[in-house]
Amino acid sequence: MNSFAKITAQGSYVPEQIMDNHDFENIVDTSDEWIQQRTGIVERRITKEDEYTSDISYKAVLDLQEKYQVDLSDVDMIVNATLTADYKTPSVASYVQAKLELENAGAIDINAACAGFTYGLNIANGLITSGQNKKVLVIGAETLSKITDYKDRGTCILFGDGAGAFLVEYSEDETSFVASDAGSDGKKGHNLYCSELSEAMFDEALENPGFIVQNGRGVYKWAVGNVPRIIEQTLNKANYTKEDLDWFVPHSANARMIESICDKSGIARDKALKSLEYYGNTSSATIPLAIDLAVKENKIKKGDLVLLVGFGGGLAYASTLIKWTL
Incomplete structure (x- = not known):
């Protein structure tokens, strides 16, 4: 029997608070024109003080669930890619597992920074095609605003917060x-x-x-x-x-x-x-x-x-x- 991995749903979440380029004009020596010309960025989203990576990861999964009406009760692994975990341990994935009440799901975080989500997808593909898992949530989520120095002009204009999630499932006849x-x-x-x-x-x-x-x-x-x-x-x-x-x-x-x-x-x-x-x-x-x-x-x-x-x-x-x- 063939064992393929198929992407069956996707979702996202970004915080409500917007920080646009003009906001930086009051913080560092820069301008909207300078930022757009060099980066292409117009604005970014910023988490609240009490809003963490596990929170936005969970909300991205809820968006996925709502958009595609998928059943997540049998998810058996969560892979969360992040460099801004709530704590050194437990993992962000463990918090998401708890929020979703997935009693039979494994949970791991991976840190490959900006390459993390693609690593996560490749891991999910390997877990499913090897027969170890059948339904994997892959999440990429960051609260970079919490580790950004807003006095450093070279970095503070770049970073924002947000989360995205894919559901990858076992399939007998189709692969992504x-x-x-x-x-x-x-x-x-x-x-x-x-x-x-x-x-x-x-x-x-x-x-x-x-x-x-x-x-x-x-x-x-x-x-x-x-x-x-x-x-x-x-x-x-x-x-x-x-x-x-x-x-x-x-x-x-x-x-x-x-x-x-x-x-x-x-x-x-x-x-x-x-x-x-x-x-x-x-x-x-x-x-x-x-x-x-x-x-x-x-x-x-x-x-x-x-x-x-x-x-x-x-x-x-x-x-x-x-x-x-x-």
Whole structure:
């Protein structure tokens, strides 16, 4: 008997509070025009002081459940991708499991930063096709506002909060997953980190403990130099070309970065789905949020070939080539 993994539902949640570019003009030396020109971001959503990653993860799942009227009572695994967990332990996934009252579900968090959601999907595919699980919730959720230094002009304008969720189920006759790839360039990890440690982990002393620290130029250079190769490797595994793609969903870090990646890869810019314009960089949530927006706008159709590529802190990356089955 064949064992395939199929995406059967998707949902999202973003906080109500909006922080637009003009708000930053009163905080740091910047302007709406400067931010839009360099990043493509107009606004981002910010969680309340008492609203945490487990809360928005749960709400994304409720949105999924309501939109597709799916039964979640037999979910047997929750994979939650995040770098902003409520606590070091228990996991965010465990809190979601409790809120959903799923007594028979396993629960794990994974931290691959902006690549987390694509890693999560690949893990779900492996769990299901191996026969270990039959119904997996994959969530990408971040409350980055809680680890953003709003005095640091280079980072504070970028980040927002949000969550997206997919339901992946066992199927005997249809799969969503075509090919995948993953890797990391850990030697360049110092270009993007957040630490509460007092000692140095990398070759240089840690800066601004407790907040995101990013070398924007370093990350940009790495992404534009490596993501086109990742795209080609993933497509080659399934004997597809970039011309076969209906949609390309990169991590929504920066609009200018995405344009450069598309140009270097030979992918039309209008095939790139993004979530950054009104949500900012939400790390592991950018890809599911971009897909959610495209579904709402009736862009993605059943049978479309869609390439997801997450990349970021690590510097880690993961890609997933899928056939859209909704």
